[in-house]
Amino acid sequence: MEGIVLALFVCLVLAIITKYLSIPPIPFYILGGVLLGKSGLALVTSDEIGRFFSQMGLIFLLFFMGLELKLERIAANRSAVLTSGMIDLNVNMLIGFFAAYLFGFSLIESAVIASAFYISSTAMAITSLVENRKLMMREAETVIWLMVFEDLVLIIFLAVISAGDQNPFIFFLKIAGVLAILYAIAHYGKEFLISLLDRSDELPLLFTFAAVLTTASFSMYIGVPETMMVIALGAALATTDPDAFEQHARPFKDVFLVVFFVFFGITINLTGGVDLVMIFTISLLAVVSKFISGVLTGIFIHESALAGIEIWGNTIGRGEFSIAIAALYGSPPVAAVIAAMVIVTSIAGAFTAKYCTGLRKWMVMPGRRPPHHAHTGR
Amino acid sequence: MYYCSFMALRSVNLPGVGTKYEFTTDKGDTVAIFFTKTGTIQMYTLQRGCHTPSAAEMTPMEARRLGNILTGAIIEAESESVEIAFSALADLRITIHTYLIQKTVAGRTIEDLQIRTKTGVTVIAVSRKDRNIINPPPSFVFETGDAVVVIGETDQLKRFEREVMVD
Numbered sequence: 001m002e003g004i005v006l007a008l009f010v011c012l013v014l015a016i017i018t019k020y021l022s023i024p025p026i027p028f029y030i031l032g033g034v035l036l037g038k039s040g041l042a043l044v045t046s047d048e049i050g051r052f053f054s055q056m057g058l059i060f061l062l063f064f065m066g067l068e069l070k071l072e073r074i075a076a077n078r079s080a081v082l083t084s085g086m087i088d089l090n091v092n093m094l095i096g097f098f099a100a101y102l103f104g105f106s107l108i109e110s111a112v113i114a115s116a117f118y119i120s121s122t123a124m125a126i127t128s129l130v131e132n133r134k135l136m137m138r139e140a141e142t143v144i145w146l147m148v149f150e151d152l153v154l155i156i157f158l159a160v161i162s163a164g165d166q167n168p169f170i171f172f173l174k175i176a177g178v179l180a181i182l183y184a185i186a187h188y189g190k191e192f193l194i195s196l197l198d199r200s201d202e203l204p205l206l207f208t209f210a211a212v213l214t215t216a217s218f219s220m221y222i223g224v225p226e227t228m229m230v231i232a233l234g235a236a237l238a239t240t241d242p243d244a245f246e247q248h249a250r251p252f253k254d255v256f257l258v259v260f261f262v263f264f265g266i267t268i269n270l271t272g273g274v275d276l277v278m279i280f281t282i283s284l285l286a287v288v289s290k291f292i293s294g295v296l297t298g299i300f301i302h303e304s305a306l307a308g309i310e311i312w313g314n315t316i317g318r319g320e321f322s323i324a325i326a327a328l329y330g331s332p333p334v335a336a337v338i339a340a341m342v343i344v345t346s347i348a349g350a351f352t353a354k355y356c357t358g359l360r361k362w363m364v365m366p367g368r369r370p371p372h373h374a375h376t377g378r
Numbered sequence: 379m380y381y382c383s384f385m386a387l388r389s390v391n392l393p394g395v396g397t398k399y400e401f402t403t404d405k406g407d408t409v410a411i412f413f414t415k416t417g418t419i420q421m422y423t424l425q426r427g428c429h430t431p432s433a434a435e436m437t438p439m440e441a442r443r444l445g446n447i448l449t450g451a452i453i454e455a456e457s458e459s460v461e462i463a464f465s466a467l468a469d470l471r472i473t474i475h476t477y478l479i480q481k482t483v484a485g486r487t488i489e490d491l492q493i494r495t496k497t498g499v500t501v502i503a504v505s506r507k508d509r510n511i512i513n514p515p516p517s518f519v520f521e522t523g524d525a526v527v528v529i530g531e532t533d534q535l536k537r538f539e540r541e542v543m544v545d
Contacts, residue, residue, distance in 0.1 A: 068393045126394050133433035135395065136410045136422035144392050246415075 033265020066234020121319025313356025
């Protein structure tokens with residue numbers, strides 16, 4: 001118990017510092033965890049409470065993602081989402097996979113690293129667009145839809161990787177069953193849910209918390225991945241009053257997710273020695289491969305390679321979802337590589353997000369081609 | 379609401395970010411407003427022919443003030459007066475003004491000061507210490523330090539200042 005209190009206190013201090021400097025807090029939570037845990041001062045060990053809190057953090061992160069997942073809107077933007085999404089997926093998955101494989105990871109480990117390598121941090125991308133006041137740029141919309149596409153890929157990844165050792169037919173039947181129940185509740189109980197969320201007492205918070213936990217434990221009980229099912233719960237509840245659910249799930253997500261990051265750092269084991277060359281190479285490749293996919297997206301979507309620099313600058317940071325993949329499926333060496341990659345890319349990403357517009361302007365010297373009109377022209 | 383038919387106002391819901399409203403003026407300038415999930419409002423303006431928009435971030439309160447100014451409720455330099463214009467009603471303009479009651483008026487009622495017959499303005503509220511009296515009756519007695527809220531046209535308010543609120 002003292003361990004988690006110490007960890008929370010360290011996080012609080014780190015949160016204050018990073019907010020004050022307006023840099024992404026996630027890498028510092030992980031570093032804080034590394035410092036407190038096994039590989040550092042060994043002040044905090046991962047106990048029952050810490051593990052429970054961490055799991056809550058992961059589940060609420062995914063539930064929140066589900067709430068944002070409005071399928072009808074993705075369908076309305078299909079062509080733009082698909083083009084940029086497929087470029088991003090292919091380029092980064094391939095580079096990530098081959099890099100990991102060539103460094104001697106197994107096929108499965110390489111697939112896990114590739115997924116973490118591919119998926120950018122939605123939280124960092126959106127925060128940087130808002131804080132650097134780039135929302136009006138037309139590249140901003142491309143970045144936002146890219147994040148949505150990556151979320152969809154993550155769901156498919158979770159389904160495929162957790163189906164591994166089960167009979168696929170029964171597995172998908174179970175998933176379909178849970179999905180049907182969730183959507184039926186959201187559909188037939190809509191009025192009731194909305195009236196429940198409207199109350200100003202403890203009911204909305206209690207309901208949100210209970211709904212997420214019930215779904216997670218029920219999924220575990222019948223043997224379907226709880227991660228996927230809480231995303232589905234979010235998507236189903238988003239058909240009722242998504243804003244109210246976001247508001248009520250946010251306190252849980254915010255607190256538990258910080259614990260999740262710090263405990264992820266605590267459990268990282270660097271005592272076996274780390275291959276610094278490998279870690280550095282993979283982190284550097286993570287920056288370079290987003291540059292390639294960004295420029296290609298810029299050319300295909302905005303007919304300008306320079307637009308790609310803006311996309312690149314805002315999508316370098318890997319964060320919450322990469323850590324989630326590492327925590328769920330990563331062996332200790334895989335988790336260490338992913339942690340290092342998240343720390344390097346998220347810190348690099350904070351700088352590129354701030355300065356890529358300047359870099360882009362610098363590249364468009366007089367005489368070169370003029371930059372594109374910034375408004376989205378929808 | 380009227381204006382939507384005049385200019386193309388585009389509204390987009392951006393997942394994770396919030397809602398975006400954007401329109402291009404007749405002269406080709408673009409204005410975009412984002413209501414972000416964090417509760418702040420960002421307004422971008424892009425002059426025609428320019429490539430870099432300029433941005434302002436506002437709290438909901440500040441955004442409402444800006445909205446009031448833009449809809450024609452002109453806030454005068456003195457913070458205690460608000461003019462509201464109803465463009466649909468032949469450009470009807472009404473001003474609401476606050477005044478502090480001085481010694482000369484203290485102890486007298488609305489009725490014996492003949493406020494409405496002499497000046498045309500109406501006292502709609504009085505704030506005394508920590509409580510507010512809405513629509514005070516004609517028999518209402520003013521005290522020193524009362525803040526009165528008066529409604530009328532600009533000319534009527536001038537007359538009220540001249541004839542009632544004299545030192």
